[in-house]
Amino acid sequence: MERKLITKNDILLIVAIVLIIVISFVFKNISNENLTAEIYFDGKITDTVNLSAKEEKKIVTGENGKTIIEAKDGKIYFSSSCCKDKVCVRSGELEKNGDFASCLPEKVIVKVIGEKKEQIDAIVY
Amino acid sequence: MKKNKMIIAVVAVVAAALIITAVVCDSFFSQKEYEDTGFAMGAVIAQKIKAENPEEVAKEIINKIRITENRISWRIEKSEIAKLNKNKNAEISDETKKYLSDTIDVCKKSNGAVDLTVGNLTNAWNIGSENFRIPQKNELEAIIENVDWQKVKTENNFVTIGDNQSIDLGFVGKGIACDEAKAILQKHQAKQGVISVGGSLCLFGNGTFDIGIRNPHGNVNDYMAVLSLEECFVSTSGNYERFSEKGGKKYHHILSTYTGYPVENNLLSVTVVCSSGLLSDALSTACYCLGFEKSLELLEEYNAEAVFIFDDNTVKVTENLKEKIEIKNNEFELWKEN
Numbered sequence: 001m002e003r004k005l006i007t008k009n010d011i012l013l014i015v016a017i018v019l020i021i022v023i024s025f026v027f028k029n030i031s032n033e034n035l036t037a038e039i040y041f042d043g044k045i046t047d048t049v050n051l052s053a054k055e056e057k058k059i060v061t062g063e064n065g066k067t068i069i070e071a072k073d074g075k076i077y078f079s080s081s082c083c084k085d086k087v088c089v090r091s092g093e094l095e096k097n098g099d100f101a102s103c104l105p106e107k108v109i110v111k112v113i114g115e116k117k118e119q120i121d122a123i124v125y
Numbered sequence: 126m127k128k129n130k131m132i133i134a135v136v137a138v139v140a141a142a143l144i145i146t147a148v149v150c151d152s153f154f155s156q157k158e159y160e161d162t163g164f165a166m167g168a169v170i171a172q173k174i175k176a177e178n179p180e181e182v183a184k185e186i187i188n189k190i191r192i193t194e195n196r197i198s199w200r201i202e203k204s205e206i207a208k209l210n211k212n213k214n215a216e217i218s219d220e221t222k223k224y225l226s227d228t229i230d231v232c233k234k235s236n237g238a239v240d241l242t243v244g245n246l247t248n249a250w251n252i253g254s255e256n257f258r259i260p261q262k263n264e265l266e267a268i269i270e271n272v273d274w275q276k277v278k279t280e281n282n283f284v285t286i287g288d289n290q291s292i293d294l295g296f297v298g299k300g301i302a303c304d305e306a307k308a309i310l311q312k313h314q315a316k317q318g319v320i321s322v323g324g325s326l327c328l329f330g331n332g333t334f335d336i337g338i339r340n341p342h343g344n345v346n347d348y349m350a351v352l353s354l355e356e357c358f359v360s361t362s363g364n365y366e367r368f369s370e371k372g373g374k375k376y377h378h379i380l381s382t383y384t385g386y387p388v389e390n391n392l393l394s395v396t397v398v399c400s401s402g403l404l405s406d407a408l409s410t411a412c413y414c415l416g417f418e419k420s421l422e423l424l425e426e427y428n429a430e431a432v433f434i435f436d437d438n439t440v441k442v443t444e445n446l447k448e449k450i451e452i453k454n455n456e457f458e459l460w461k462e463n
Binding site: 040042043084085087090091092094096098099100101102104107109111113119120121122123124125 | 160162163164167168169171173253254255319321324325326328334335336337338339344345346348351352359360361363366367396
C-alpha cells in the first residue's frame with residue numbers, strides 16, 4: 001500500500017500548531033491589557049490602582065495634602081484639588097493606556113499604563 | 126514514501142523556525158521602553174527612551190533641563206535672564222547667548238509677531254496665575270511701545286536691553302529643552318526617544334512616530350488627528366493651553382505684541398513640525414499670532430511644516446504634511462482646495 005503524502009495525524013498536527021499561534025496572539029493582544037494607574041508625587045511613584053480589576057480607591061496627596069484622586073469602575077480622575085487653575089480636575093476621567101493628567105502646582109501626576117501597545121507615541125499640546 | 130516524509134519534516138522544521146522567529150521578533154519589538162515622568166520648567170517632562178542605559182539618559186536629560194531653566198527663566202531670581210531684566214545688562218553664558226540669537230532671528234523674520242522683550246506685557250496680565258488682572262488700555266499701549274527685539278544688543282557675552290524692557294523666553298523654553306534632550310540622546314547613542322516637555326516634543330531615532338494633535342475642545346488625552354512623523358520636533362500653541370476668566374470672558378495666554386491683548390483670530394491651535402526644538406516652539410506661537418496666510422512665508426523660510434486648526438473645526442495643513450496626517454475625530458474636517 002502506498003503511503004499518503006499527508007496523513008490524518010499530520011493534518012491534526014498542523015491544525016494544532018495553527019490554533020496555538022492564533023490563540024496566543026489573540027490572548028496577547030486582548031486579555032493581557034492589565035491597566036494600572038500610577039500616582040506620582042514630586043516625580044516619585046506613591047500609589048498604584050488596578051483599573052482592570054475595577055479597584056476602588058481614594059487617594060489624598062499633593063504639596064498641600066489636599067489633592068484628591070478617586071478611582072472606580074475602571075476609571076481614575078482628580079476629583080478635587082486646592083490648586084487655582086483646576087487643570088487637573090478638567091482633565092477628566094482616565095481609562096485607557098497612555099492616558100495622563102497632572103496637577104502642576106501640587107506636583108501630582110496620574111498615568112495609566114498597560115501591556116498593550118499604545119495607539120500613539122505622544123500627544124503634542 | 127520516504128521522500129514525502131522528508132518534505133513534511135522539512136516543512137515542519139521551517140514552520141517551527143518561523144514561529145520561533147516571530148515570537149522572538151515580537152518580544153523584541155514590544156520590548157518595554159523606559160518611561161520617566163518629572164517636573165521642570167513649570168511643566169511635566171515625560172520621557173520614553175530605548176537605549177542601553179535609558180534610566181541614566183532620562184536622568185541626565187531632566188537635570189540638563191533644570192540647569193537651563195535656572196539660566197533662562199525670568200521667574201528664577203538668580204538666572205541670567207532675571208539679572209538681565211533687573212540690571213538691564215548682564216554677562217551671559219555661551220549657551221544662553223546662542224538661545225538669544227536664535228530667538229532674535231525668529232523675532233526678526235516674524236516681523237516682531239513674537240518678541241523676546243515681551244516680559245512686561247506677560248507680567249501686566251499674569252494670565253493663568255492667581256495674580257491675573259486686566260490691564261488698562263493706556264497701560265498696555267505704554268508697554269508695547271517698549272516691546273522691541275531690536276533694542277537687545279549683544280557684544281561677545283555681554284547683553285544690554287532697553288530701560289523699560291524685560292526678557293521672557295517663555296515661547297521658546299520648552300523647545301530649547303527639547304533640543305537639549307536630543308543632544309543627550311545622541312551623545313548616548315540611544316535607539317529611540319520620545320521626550321515631551323509640557324507637550325512640546327522631541328522625536329528621536331529611526332522609524333516613524335504616531336503623534337496625536339490635541340483636540341482643542343477636549344481634555345489633555347483627547348486627540349483629533351494623528352501625524353506620522355520621522356525624527357523631528359513638534360510643538361503646538363493653542364488658546365486652550367493657559368487662560369484666565371473674568372466676567373464670563375476667557376483671556377488666553379498668547380498675547381499680541383501689536384495690541385497688548387490676547388490674540389483674537391479664527392485659530393484654535395497651530396502645530397509646527399521642524400528640525401529644531403527652539404524653532405518649532407517659537408514658530409507655533411508666531412504662526413498663531415500671524416494667522417494662516419501670513420505664516421506660510423515664515424514657515425517656508427525655516428523649512429517648517431504646520432497644521433492649523435480653525436474655530437469652525439476646519440484643518441489646514443502645509444504641503445509636506447498632507448500625506449502624513451489622518452483626522453481621527455469626525456467633528457474636524459481637512460480643508461480641501463478647489
